[in-house]
Amino acid sequence: MRVSPAIIQRIAVVFMWALAAITFAVLVFILAYVLLHGLPHVTWSFLTQSPANMGRAGGIFPMILGTFLVSGLSVLVAAPVGVATAIYLTEYTHEGRMTAVIRFGADCLAGVPSIIFGLFGFVFFAITLRMGLSVLSGSLTLALMVLPTIIRTSEEAIRAVPDTYRQVSYGLGSTRWQMVLYVVLRSAIPGISTGIVLSLGRCISETAAVMLTAGSALRLPRSLFDSSRTLALHFYILSREGISMANAYATASVLIIAILALNLLAYWLMRKFVAKVGR
Amino acid sequence: MAKKIETQGLDLYYGKFHALSGVNLSIESHVITAIIGPSGCGKSTLLRSLNRMNDLVHGVRVAGRVLLDGVDILAPSTNLSLLRRRVGMVFQRPNPFPLSVFDNVAYGLRVHGEMRRSHLLPVVESSLQSTLLWDELKDKLDSSALELSPEQQQRLCISRVVAVKPEVLLMDEPCSALDPIATGRIEDLMRALAGGYTIVIVTHNMQQAARVAAQTAYMLLGELVEVGPTAHIFENPKDKRTEDYVSGLYG
Numbered sequence: 001m002r003v004s005p006a007i008i009q010r011i012a013v014v015f016m017w018a019l020a021a022i023t024f025a026v027l028v029f030i031l032a033y034v035l036l037h038g039l040p041h042v043t044w045s046f047l048t049q050s051p052a053n054m055g056r057a058g059g060i061f062p063m064i065l066g067t068f069l070v071s072g073l074s075v076l077v078a079a080p081v082g083v084a085t086a087i088y089l090t091e092y093t094h095e096g097r098m099t100a101v102i103r104f105g106a107d108c109l110a111g112v113p114s115i116i117f118g119l120f121g122f123v124f125f126a127i128t129l130r131m132g133l134s135v136l137s138g139s140l141t142l143a144l145m146v147l148p149t150i151i152r153t154s155e156e157a158i159r160a161v162p163d164t165y166r167q168v169s170y171g172l173g174s175t176r177w178q179m180v181l182y183v184v185l186r187s188a189i190p191g192i193s194t195g196i197v198l199s200l201g202r203c204i205s206e207t208a209a210v211m212l213t214a215g216s217a218l219r220l221p222r223s224l225f226d227s228s229r230t231l232a233l234h235f236y237i238l239s240r241e242g243i244s245m246a247n248a249y250a251t252a253s254v255l256i257i258a259i260l261a262l263n264l265l266a267y268w269l270m271r272k273f274v275a276k277v278g279r
Numbered sequence: 280m281a282k283k284i285e286t287q288g289l290d291l292y293y294g295k296f297h298a299l300s301g302v303n304l305s306i307e308s309h310v311i312t313a314i315i316g317p318s319g320c321g322k323s324t325l326l327r328s329l330n331r332m333n334d335l336v337h338g339v340r341v342a343g344r345v346l347l348d349g350v351d352i353l354a355p356s357t358n359l360s361l362l363r364r365r366v367g368m369v370f371q372r373p374n375p376f377p378l379s380v381f382d383n384v385a386y387g388l389r390v391h392g393e394m395r396r397s398h399l400l401p402v403v404e405s406s407l408q409s410t411l412l413w414d415e416l417k418d419k420l421d422s423s424a425l426e427l428s429p430e431q432q433q434r435l436c437i438s439r440v441v442a443v444k445p446e447v448l449l450m451d452e453p454c455s456a457l458d459p460i461a462t463g464r465i466e467d468l469m470r471a472l473a474g475g476y477t478i479v480i481v482t483h484n485m486q487q488a489a490r491v492a493a494q495t496a497y498m499l500l501g502e503l504v505e506v507g508p509t510a511h512i513f514e515n516p517k518d519k520r521t522e523d524y525v526s527g528l529y530g
Contacts, residue, residue: 094337164374168436170335172387172443173364182386187377 031256038253041246047254051218055234056244060251062220066228067258069135069221070214071203074142079196081143082150086192089151090158091180103152110148117145118212126213136224138214142206146199153198157191158184190270197266201259207232231255282346283308283447283477284329289343291324293336298324302343302503304496306447311469311478313492313509315485317524321501322481326449329479330366331359347447364391366447367440372456373432375424375439380407380416383424383435387443406442410434410468430461434468441472448472450480454487466491485525489513497521 049059089099121141131137161184169179185192207230215227216237229237231251238248284306291299299321306312306329314322327333328345331352344351352362364387375383384403393399403420407413412434416427424435433453440448450469454462469478469491482488488495489509496506497518505512505521516522 162374164370164372165376167332167335167368168370168374168376168439169386169390171330171332171363171368171370172390172439173360173362174387174390175360178390182390183376 034249034252034256037246038249038251041250042253046247046250050220051234054243055218055238055247060231060234060247060254062218063229063231063234063251064254066135066214066221067204067230067232067255069224069228070138070142070210070230071200071206073135073139073224074146074203075196075200077140078143078147078150078199082147082195083154083192085147085151086154086158087180087184090155091176091184103155106148106151109144110152113208114145114206115208115212117141118209120144121209121213132225133213133215133217133227134225135214135221135228138210138228138230139203139224141209141213142203145206145209146202149199149202150195153195154188154192157188157195160191161187190273193266193270197262201262204230204259204262205232205255206230207236211236231258281308282306283348284479285344285346286325286328287344287346289325289328289345290341291321291328291333292340294338298501299328300501304503304506306477306479307494308477309474310493311473311480311491312494312496313488314479314481314496314498315483315488315524316498316504318483320498322498323451325498325503326451326479326481327368329447329449330363330368331357332363332368334359360391364443365445366449367443367445369433369437369440369448369450369453371452373429373436375427375432375435377423377425379421380424380427380435381420384438384442386439391443402442403438406438407435409441409472410438412438428461430457430464433457433461433465437468437472445476447477447479450478452481452483455483462487485513497524499524 046059047064048061050062051060052058085102089102093099118141121137121144125131125137125140126133131140165183165187166179169183174182210230211233214230214233216229216233217227218229219226221228232255235248235251235255238244238251282305284304286302286304289299289302289304290297302321302325304325314325316322324333328341329347329352333339333341341353343353345353347362347366376386378386381399381403384406385399388399388402404413404417407416412431415431416435424432427435433456437448437453453469454465457465466487469480472478473493480488480492492509494506495509495512497504497512497516497520499520505516505518507517512521513525516525
């Protein structure tokens with residue numbers, strides 16, 4: 001017996017709707033579970049005080065600052081290098097063996113587990129370059145980790161800029177650099193910033209690599225050469241070592257809200273930018 | 280009439296493909312010259328040779344001479360930025376940048392170093408006036424150019440080129456993305472601009488060449504078959520191939 005296409009269509013719709021609903025439900029469940037356990041413990045003093053008794057009491061202010069420093073610095077290092085590499089690959093070279101090798105290398109690096117980056121950062125930055133377990137070692141390691149993502153997303157964004165813009169710019173007598181700066185980057189900014197924000201999110205939530213390079217000191221970092229514990233690592237240690245599940249969930253809630261806020265901010269900035277240039 | 284541009288034995292290869300062979304074309308000052316011919320005959324390539332836009336294509340090779348006011352622009356010492364300022368180009372599709380109307384017209388001046396808005400504004404105004412856009416857009420200078428109609432966008436693209444005060448305007452099928460009414464108005468604009476500029480237009484549309492051009496060149500398979508006053512080319516061509524094309528036998 002043949003089933004009519006209309007019925008198959010209905011089945012397909014229900015099937016896809018169910019899968020989408022499951023995805024959404026899992027997401028909501030995880031978020032709700034963490035926030036319900038954690039939010040009641042998030043108080044003003046929790047956000048502003050230093051931890052006491054290994055994190056059983058007190059707050060997470062040094063971890064907030066540590067997370068901010070480590071992930072901020074890593075994106076500050078990785079973004080210019082990554083965007084410059086993307087510009088070089090797309091605008092300043094012809095496709096050849098070398099661009100293929102660079103691109104292949106970036107893709108391979110993007111797939112390397114973060115703990116390997118952690119190990120490399122530990123051996124290279126912390127030991128060989130004598131930076132020790134520090135904010136600097138941690139952020140340089142994370143910068144290396146997110147560099148491939150920034151390169152590839154920027155490259156895609158730059159490639160999507162219509163070629164006619166480049167021709168018009170040359171046609172008006174601009175140099176290549178002026179063309180890149182005024183036309184290509186301007187049009188590619190939404191795509192490039194998406195890649196950077198994704199990378200920032202990955203830096204904020206990274207655990208393995210920062211444990212090996214930034215360390216897990218509880219005190220407030222005073223300089224870039226101080227060890228510092230990030231929020232994600234704090235959560236890991238609190239729960240793994242059974243120190244305080246309540247504070248672990250509270251830390252996780254702060255982490256989730258921070259990343260949510262970051263994404264919303266990026267989304268809002270992008271909307272604003274896009275509205276301004278009319279695309 | 281004075282010669283503005285002259286190509287002498289111009290050969291151009293894209294890799295192994297011989298796109299232009301031995302083109303000798305004189306373009307007279309302050310009139311419209313049309314280049315016609317079937318698709319793939321090399322007319323756009325020829326146009327793009329006149330301000331060296333073909334340099335952007337990987338693997339292109341050029342031989343011969345292209346004289347602009349008697350000076351060979353193919354010489355390695357040519358300042359490309361200055362050349363393209365003198366010889367501006369309008370493209371097939373209206374392609375304003377995703378910027379405001381003002382920033383589009385001011386773009387060329389800015390890349391040549393003029394950043395002060397007080398100096399840019401009069402040029403933006405006169406450029407928009409020369410394409411009859413000023414009255415429509417004077418209150419919308421800061422809105423996005425992408426919100427304009429296709430015809431307005433193409434006029435804006437012409438204003439953008441006019442703003443850097445070129446001597447020659449190259450137009451690569453400037454009306455092919457427009458409706459017939461807009462096409463007619465852009466043609467009026469071309470005729471109005473012809474007094475101040477040397478205009479070279481590539482067109483698919485033989486009627487368009489007949490309507491606007493004082494001089495017409497016919498190309499086929501990378502060769503310049505015939506060039507002369509437009510009326511001669513259409514009514515009294517010397518070459519059999521030109522006659523076949525303008526009478527609609529092929530193309």
